Amino acid sequence: MREMKRAGDPRRLGEAPLEAILDYSPAIIHLKDLQGRYLLINRRFEELFKVQRRQTLGKTAHDLFPLGTANALRNHDQQVLASQAPLEFEEVLPLDGQPHTYISVKFPLLDARGVPYATCGISTDITERKQAEQALKAAVDQLKASHEQLQAVQLQLIQAAKLESLGKLAATVAHEVKNPLQSILMGLDYLERNLPAANPQLPLVLTDMRNAVERANLIVRELMQLSAPTDFQMKDEDLNALVQRCLWLMNCEVIASQTTLVQNLAPDLPPVKLDWRKMEQVLINLFINALQAMSQGGVLTVTTRLARLENLLPLTGATFPQFSAQDPLVTLEVQDTGTGIAEADLPRIFDPFFTTKPPGVGTGLGLSVVKNIVDLHGGAIHIRNAPPQGALVTLILKARKDKHYDPKQNQ
């Protein structure tokens, strides 16, 4: 106890403890004048950078370290002198040829007038901690990516389960609704041939009823299409040829709606594996929607192009987990100059029975069927409003990976 008391008396210690602190510290400690010349380095500095204290004093960082490192160190010192306050930096210093990361606390030494005359730095090696942090960050990033992928798969599974249950429901509904429709239709056929001549309104009533049967049947058919996309015949097809075929089929509607058609079809698109008939249904549905959105006429622009996943994000603002960066993709854009879609309606646009069309015009199943078919092709569909006016539908499909395919060159 007496020894400890003696050792603990500051008056008996002198300068020795300060030197001991400097020499036994595991941190690098140094003192530099305003020109960056070393005034003091501790033993750890000597050991790590393999220099002698006597030869080092009076030299600058530029004499000891590579230019880039020395410039960074000098810059930090100047910041400390300018701020006249302690600052913390992360510095990379070479050690046995390997970069080591240090956390350096630097502060100015001030004379009696408060004027800085030197900078002091205490640097601790945090390389291992840094590596552990980077490994942890990589693991977290990977985990995040896996989680996002898992969420996407989960959403797809939920959607598939929904479709499956909707499919079963659709099959039941179809059967139960079609039988009464059959009765009504047969009844109408009979009544039409056996009408009393007295009432001229009766044929009109029967026509209205027949139209109602046809509409109900259309809804049932589309509901069934949502659920029974089983017999896909996937073949390598030319998307441009499919577009042109569908536009040819739609020619009368395009003319009748006083719409100007603009085609921007990329030449030499690689083949796309698709079911021609199902995808024909998709395209015609999209074209009809576009024409119906332009009741006063307008411009229908149809564009095909090669794309990469990284191009789609700025184009659509959406992510597409079904594609990878290496996938060669083709896109089909259908743009109208109609009134567009209310932003609040966009998230529901693919929901069954959701429609923005006037009553009696749409069944609300068209885009649901379209999305279902596109999903089953492993593709994606995205709808947004496009300035200055109108809606832009982007259909994305995987193309066949040709030997010479280079998306960078083919954009």
Add this chain to the structure above:
Amino acid sequence: MTPSKTNEPRLASSVPASPSAQPEANPAKTDRKRILVVDDQVNITRLLKLNLEQTNLYLVRTENDARAALAAAKEFQPHLILLDVMMPGMDGGRLAAQFQASPELKSVPIIFLTATVTHDEVLQRGGLVGGLPFLAKPVNLAEVLRCLRQHLR
């Protein structure tokens, strides 16, 4: 036959709902083609009968109980059978197999009239599904007549 006089009485008397109570004309005494309509939906068979018989080309017997259809067919000796698929008791596929296994019915053409297929499917396959003629409900009379003419040649 004037429609204004015959509408209600025909529905009430000549097309009874119960197959067992049907007073059919003697099939042998008419040159009209005999059509057996088998469907569990009474109103469908009744309206088909009304429409087909009004053409004066067909004599129609209806059967709403699939299990009784074989006996009805043997008795009626139809030229053609219009057959629903989804019926309680026995489905149309099994019933068709029974018709085809019967020596006196095996050459009788069968047309399936069903809600289990869509118009598009039938159209895409040239009117045949699995090699058998199909009509997709709901179908109008003109289409039924066209199909009957085709298969009664």
